[in-house]
Amino acid sequence: MRVLGIESSCDETAVAIVDDGRRRLADLVLSQLTEHRPFGGVVPEIAARSHLGQLDRLIARALAQAGMKPHELDAIAATAGPGLIGGVLVGVTMGKAMALALDRPFLAINHLEGHALSARLDPGVAFPYLLLLVSGGHCQLLRVEGVGRYRRLGTTVDDAAGEAFDKGAKILGLGYPGGPAIEQAAARAKAAGIDPDAYGLPRPMLGRPGCDFSFSGLKTALRQRAQERAADGALPERDGLALALQESIAAVLADRTAHALEAAAAATPRLTALVAAGGVAANQRIRQALERVARAHDLPLVAPPSRLCTDNAAMIAWAGIERLEAGLTDSAHGDGLDFAARPRWPLDPTAPRAAGAGVKA
Structure with missing residues (x-):
C-alpha cells in the first residue's frame, strides 16, 4: 500500500x-x-x-x-x-x-x-502511549489508545510552548524561527557558565494539580527582564535570558508530563512509552528533561527523528x-470528497475546553 x-x-x-x-x-x-x-x-x-x-x-x-x-x-x-x-x-x-x-x-x-x-512510523511504538504534543500552535498531553482514539489529559490555557519560543526570540532579537535560535543562544550561555536562575523567570503552573499548561505569563516576564537589561545590551545577557527561557519551558513541560503519567498509571492496559512529538520536541534540552521523567516512570522516551x-x-x-x-x-x-477543511479540529472532541482564551485544539 x-x-x-x-x-x-x-x-x-x-x-x-x-x-x-x-x-x-x-x-x-x-x-x-x-x-x-x-x-x-x-x-x-x-x-x-x-x-x-x-x-x-x-x-x-x-x-x-x-x-x-x-x-x-x-x-x-x-x-x-x-x-x-x-x-x-x-x-x-x-x-x-x-x-x-x-x-x-x-x-x-x-x-x-x-x-x-x-x-509509529519511525521507530514504531505500540499502543497505548502517552503523547506530549508540543509545537508552535499546540501544547497537549494525550493518551493515545489507538488510531482515532485519543483522550486528552491536559492542554494549554493560553499560549503554546512553541509560541513562547518564537515570541521569546523576537523579544531578544534572535531572529526567526525562534525555537532553533533560542536553543543556539542557550547553548552559548551554558558554555559560558551563565546561571539561568539569576534571571528569575517564572515556571507557570509548576507543581500545581492537573496537566494543563500556561506560557503567556512567561513571555511577559521575559519581556520585562529584557527591558530591565536593555541598557547593557551585552550578548551574554541576551543569551542568558534565552537559556533561562528554555530552562523554564523544559521544567514546565517535564512537570506537567509527570502529572499526566501519574494520572494515566491506573488505566489499563499499561502505557508502553512516553512519546514527544511536534516541532518543540526537536529541542535537545527538552528531550533531556523528558528522558528523566520517562525513566522515573519506568518507560522509554520515544521521540521521532527531528x-x-x-x-x-x-x-x-x-x-x-x-x-x-x-x-x-x-x-x-471524516473522509471523502465532501469533507470540509477545518481551522480547528480537536483530537479528543469530548474533552472540555481549557479555562482560558486562545486554546488551539
Missing part, C-alpha cells in the same frame, strides 16, 4: 509517499522561511499563496523520487485541519482533485493525528495508511 501525503497547514509545503512497510519512498519539505522572516512570523496569506504556487511541482518531484506514476498510488491523504485555513484549503483541494482523477480514496487527516502517529517532529507530509501519509488499515475510511470517520 502506497499513500501520497500532503501537508500545508502552516508555512511548510510538504509532500511524501509512504508505504505500509514504513518506507518513506519520497519525503520533501519546502520551507517558506525566506518569505516570512522579514515579518518575524508566519503571514497566512503569503503562506497560502506559496503553497498554491509550489504544491503541484512538489508532487511531481515526489513521484519522480519514488520512481512512480500517479496511477500506482493507492490513496491520497491531506492535512484537512487544524491550521491556517487558506493553506489547508490548498492542500485539501489538491488532494481531492488527485483522488477524483485517479479514482482513489481521499483521506482527510487531522494534523495533530499525524504528529500523534509519527512515532525531521518527523517538524511539519512534514510523511506523517500525514502514514496516518492515512493507519486509517486505511483500521477501516476508518468512510464519511462517518
Whole structure:
C-alpha cells in the first residue's frame, strides 16, 4: 500500500509517499522561511499563496523520487485541519482533485493525528502511549489508545510552548524561527557558565494539580527582564535570558508530563512509552528533561527523528495508511470528497475546553 501525503497547514509545503512497510519512498519539505522572516512570523496569506504556487511541482518531484506514476498510488491523504485555513484549503483541494482523477480514496487527516502517529512510523511504538504534543500552535498531553482514539489529559490555557519560543526570540532579537535560535543562544550561555536562575523567570503552573499548561505569563516576564537589561545590551545577557527561557519551558513541560503519567498509571492496559512529538520536541534540552521523567516512570522516551517532529507530509501519509488499515475510511470517520477543511479540529472532541482564551485544539 502506497499513500501520497500532503501537508500545508502552516508555512511548510510538504509532500511524501509512504508505504505500509514504513518506507518513506519520497519525503520533501519546502520551507517558506525566506518569505516570512522579514515579518518575524508566519503571514497566512503569503503562506497560502506559496503553497498554491509550489504544491503541484512538489508532487511531481515526489513521484519522480519514488520512481512512480500517479496511477500506482493507492490513496491520497491531506492535512484537512487544524491550521491556517487558506493553506489547508490548498492542500485539501489538491488532494481531492488527485483522488477524483485517479479514482482513489481521499483521506482527510487531522494534523495533530499525524504528529500523534509519527512515532509509529519511525521507530514504531505500540499502543497505548502517552503523547506530549508540543509545537508552535499546540501544547497537549494525550493518551493515545489507538488510531482515532485519543483522550486528552491536559492542554494549554493560553499560549503554546512553541509560541513562547518564537515570541521569546523576537523579544531578544534572535531572529526567526525562534525555537532553533533560542536553543543556539542557550547553548552559548551554558558554555559560558551563565546561571539561568539569576534571571528569575517564572515556571507557570509548576507543581500545581492537573496537566494543563500556561506560557503567556512567561513571555511577559521575559519581556520585562529584557527591558530591565536593555541598557547593557551585552550578548551574554541576551543569551542568558534565552537559556533561562528554555530552562523554564523544559521544567514546565517535564512537570506537567509527570502529572499526566501519574494520572494515566491506573488505566489499563499499561502505557508502553512516553512519546514527544511536534516541532518543540526537536529541542535537545527538552528531550533531556523528558528522558528523566520517562525513566522515573519506568518507560522509554520515544521521540521521532527531528525531521518527523517538524511539519512534514510523511506523517500525514502514514496516518492515512493507519486509517486505511483500521477501516476508518468512510464519511462517518471524516473522509471523502465532501469533507470540509477545518481551522480547528480537536483530537479528543469530548474533552472540555481549557479555562482560558486562545486554546488551539
